[in-house]
Amino acid sequence: MAVKYELTKTCKQSGARLGRLHTPHGTIDTPIFMPVGTQATVKTMSPEELKEMNAQIILSNTYHLFLRPGHDIVREAGGLHAFMNWDRPILTDSGGFQVFSLSKLRDITEEGVTFRSHISGEKLFIGPEKAMEIQNALGADIIMAFDECPPYPADREYVKASTERTYRWLKRCMKAHQRPAEQALFGIVQGGMYQDLREESARQLVDLDLPGYAVGGLSVGESKELMYEVLDYTTPLLPGHKPRYLMGVGSPDALIEGSIRGIDMFDCVLPTRIARNGTAMTSQGRVVVRNAKYARDFTALDPECDCYTCRNYTKAYLRHLIKADETFGLRLITYHNLYFLLELMKQVRQAILEDRLLDFRDAFMMKYYGSLHPEKPF
Secondary structure, eight states: OOOEEEEEEEOTTTOOEEEEEEETTEEEEESEEEOBOTTSSOTTOOHHHHHHTTOOOEEEOHHHHHHTTOHHHHHHTTSHHHHHTOOSOEEEOOSHHHHHHHOSSEEEOSSOEEEEOTTTOOEEEEOHHHHHHHHHHHTOSEEEOOOOOOOSSOOHHHHHHHHHHHHHHHHHHHHHOSOTTTSEEEEEEOOTTOHHHHHHHHHHHHHTTOSEEEEOSOSSSOOHHHHHHHHHHHGGGSOTTSOEEETTOOOHHHHHHHHHTTOOEEEOSHHHHHHTTTEEEETTEEEETTSGGGTTOOSBSOTTOOSHHHHHOBHHHHHHHHHTTOHHHHHHHHHHHHHHHHHHHHHHHHHHHTTOHHHHHHHHHHHHTSSSSOOSOO
């Protein structure tokens, strides 16, 4: 089997899981946050820097790598690990989300999705078999089934038809998957915000006895309360001896709340995206470095952080770099944000080990957001 999940501890206070996920390219401590390397690179970061901050696994994107450089080139290079010089685990998504979100002109049929490239306008097709062909060529440790992520809000009949088609696509993915001994295929629970559809989707996926399960279709515009409600009734339906992955979630509050609800893996572009806007996540909450009040602030970005950025540079210098459109500024804030979330998950794991995750959550929320129920997005 390509991956094996080992449950090592359940938090008595919260029910959160501490575990280890064994893959062909190394073992991952869970719960874990996965930095997103969309185009075979985490934006502005080198693999060496990611290792310095102990990124245990990163995510790459099937859709983008299919468009360029093309999965055949990645295969010729020896697979994604060799191509990008990363010898730790990689997860690739199915490309489904990008097909639906980036392609204005698309046609969904039972066979798959015909769409136009957001780069060239060329007419292309991805279906379950093509998604497996691309991901088998990329060679990631964990690969995702091709699915449709329904928009929010969406009416029940649309979501029902979409979720049923996603299930049929999953079975085709399983049949087309050529490297099951090396690459673990995860299924994706869909169903929108409808409890009965979520429950049916989870039941069908569990019956297929997959190596792991993802919860998709969340963090697409719904409230945090609704997302947590869906997790509350969905996650318990997934087997305890398999990894659970919440897709596209990366705000500090959602990482903690997701862990409390039994999630093992998270990914999101949030820390790298906001860094490019000059925004940092810190122990004191969000800091918008480009703001004028930091022009003469010669203190570290985060006084409680020991990352490379915080050890060596001041807010005033970071603000100068961002205002001057210097790439180094983006790199330094990206490094800090990724380090911050990876360190947060390390603290979450320690809190689970010591049966105090609810106490940790409350203390963190008050310090970071100034509220136990934050409304700010990150």
